[in-house]
Amino acid sequence: MNALKETNFDFEGQTNFYRGKVRDIYFFGNKMAMVASDRISAFDVILPRAIPFKGQVLNQIATKNLNATKDICPNWLEQTPDPNVAIGITCETFPVEMVIRGYLAGHAWREYRDGKRSVCGVTLPEGLKENDKLPEPIITPTTKAHEGHDEDISREEIIAKGLVSEKEYTQLEDYTRKLFQRGSEMANERGLILVDTKYEFGKLDGTIYLIDEIHTPDSSRYFYAEGYKLRQEKGEPQKQLSKEFVRQWLISKGFQGKDGQKIPEMTDDVVNSISDRYLELYEKFTGESFQKQDYNQVNERIKNSIVKAMS
Template sequence: MEAIKETNFSFAGQTGFYRGKVRDVYYFEDKIAVVATDRISAFDVVLPRAIPYKGQVLNQIASLNLKATSDVVPNWVLSTPDPNVTIGHRCEPFKVEMVIRGYLAGHAWREYKAGRRVVCGVQLPEGLRENDKLPEPIITPTTKADEGHDEDISREEILAKGIVSEQDYLTLERYTRTLFARGTELAREHGLILVDTKYEFGKYDGQVYLIDEIHTPDSSRYFYSEGYTERQQKGEPQRQLSKEFVRQWLIENGFQGKEGQRVPEMTDEVVTNISERYIELYEVFTGGKFLKEDDHSVLDRIEKHINDNIFTTKN
């Protein structure tokens, strides 16, 4: 299937459009239709080639997880009429992403390895190794940048700058910990460890809602639980399912999103490998077979499903 790099629809009743790093968002009066494209980003940079089936994987994993957490935290979803589309409430997003970490990995490990023991205002103990379980999950928020890089920020800075009110921020923290606990349970059922993840929230009609995707390979990092302890004891790398392998490939090829750096060539082999890894995570996480939507008129299919559902989906 040809990867979906972008969409450019025009719907009756549409009031706006936003193209994010990965999603194309169509705004209506009180709803949005979000198309999960096959674009891929790393280090806050959209890479030059799209990855076949990536959008379908993300949208379907997110849909499963949003349903599986809706009893503990309200979310924005009204319907999922297409493998690449979600329709939901038009929420006003908070300008922070709530990152929560149960293990020392990825960005937090890179900070720790560089000698920093305070991440986003959170003190970390001495003597930790890469991928060690933390004494308890920590919340390390980032700013939500419309363009460019998201930046680490502390709880104190968020409140001091008035980015989020104290009352709302306490709700965001409570929801974040509740979702991480549920996500950890869901991962365990499939032989996985939820290492770290991020959540985004917004307000609709005065209520805080979970928005965007959750517990996908773009927003989360997973380890295989089998053999985790033995690998840690031996100082071996953990087997993981996440987008970290894309970041590592970029780092090994001299790219970390810094000024003057060029994205390495993404060959057909690299693109196929990334696509297969996304499908692997879907099948491990869901325990089911990934069904490829091999529709040659995929854009027509997506447009039709939005048209057919945007006004019939009830709030």
Template sequence: MIQGIKNTRFQFPGQVDFYRGKVRDVYIFDKTIAVVATDRISAFDVVLPVPIPFKGQVLNQIAYHFLSVTASAVPNWVDISPDPNVTLGKRCIPFKVEMVIRGYLAGHAWREYRDGKRTLCGVSLPDGLKENDPLPEPIITPTTKASEGHDEDISREDILKKGIVSEKEYVQLEAYTHTLFKLGSEMAREKGLILVDTKYEFGTYEGEILLIDEIHTPDSSRYFYLEGYKERQAQGRAQKQLSKEFVRQWLIENGFQGKPGQTIPEMSPAIVNSISNRYIELFEHITGKTFVPADSSDMETRIRSAILEHI
């Protein structure tokens, strides 16, 4: 069985810092960052113990694809992707919020609604909605960007009240978020998919607001298949989806939601392989390209060499 890459531990000339996120290893230079998408997988803000082969390549290449095709509408941080798992770009100062936008009532929003909440992050929702129903219009439900632990829902009003983002900046973040979601939804529909919900992160570089991180990947987004959506919804059946939600559902079914005292279920080779295949399926479906697995014989050397050539 092919082994995924779980961690990198490089030291580059001119490197000033290093940051390890849930999935990415970030090498920081004066005005540049090199982001390595590893094969780590997280759910409920917990990194699972077994890496998923090719997951990092899928995430990096999907994100690079969408960052490239949306750059004329919303400026972003990317300069180059010299390796299937690597992207280099501008070192931005991130805003401490994630801009979550939802077009359908699914996932976390549905669980809150099912439990009786009709206001989410200060946004009112109508009665009578079913799981996976379209919302009257896309809504933004921000979360705080936690350095550790769980991200927390927060309203626009609280973001401004706490001074996390200025009102002028937040208006721009909202506008960029709606623009990206509209573009992402149109591109998904062209491929027979529905972009259900997603998140965007932003930062500043020399005073300019830029889109940062990944976009429209299965880690940051939820997709339904367009074909059969209406029929499944009318019949009260689960939607066929391409997202990380199936990983969360598997964990829930096996008694794990990231809560204290819970144990992560065993990740058998069959489970790991099935997750890998689902990520590859999404890559091919959303980009319309055939997935070409990168050489996995010595990933650390391959990735290190690619970064060295471009710093």
């Protein structure tokens, strides 16, 4: 099956290269070209097989969302010259991720279920069930780990450790709440609920920029709005539109990224089913038909698009 697992280019004028969990990033001084590969990660582990069209799905959704929120916060993106490529400015990254939650799901629910009533310094009320709407959205930041797992951290710890100044952190919180509000409104228009998401920010010449992807199924969790209340009343699982289905498949096979655990086999059927979910997710989120890219000479196409954009 065709998929873009990685790129290995060497451009004229290239100043650095970084391979993240799912992206290959080429630096050109204060500019960067971000290639969205088809790699997939879960529990901070890169899975052994790439998922056809995943990179294209995420890159195109991220572009749509960055363009729809630049009136709230300046962002890094300048152009998207290829289905898998985004070009923009290079910022000094803040060492925290701003996670915001409108509902009690995922990691926050697991912490709550296990008896904790405070997540990242935020106190939660008693009596909540999984996937309940929170009284108001809460910000639960994490450290940004280059390797291994991100760790929960409170506002107070971030400021006390000098990771972000209080003034800048207050600005990050304000941007986070406004971006989440906009994302929620956009999701609502498509019959979806934005459950939780994360934002990353950077700074260039004293200005704070929103960086990376936003409101994608990999960085966010969505529920289908139709039937949400009824499912909650019956105690049934919510119908989700996110990467959570991949995590749940791994959990069902005994894998959560912990030491000694073995990644389950990803058969062609598993890979195809994940790919199909990403395409469904794209069409539900955007309301548009997905135009599958041609994987013939995909590396050459991507390389040429970056050369042209940087010239």
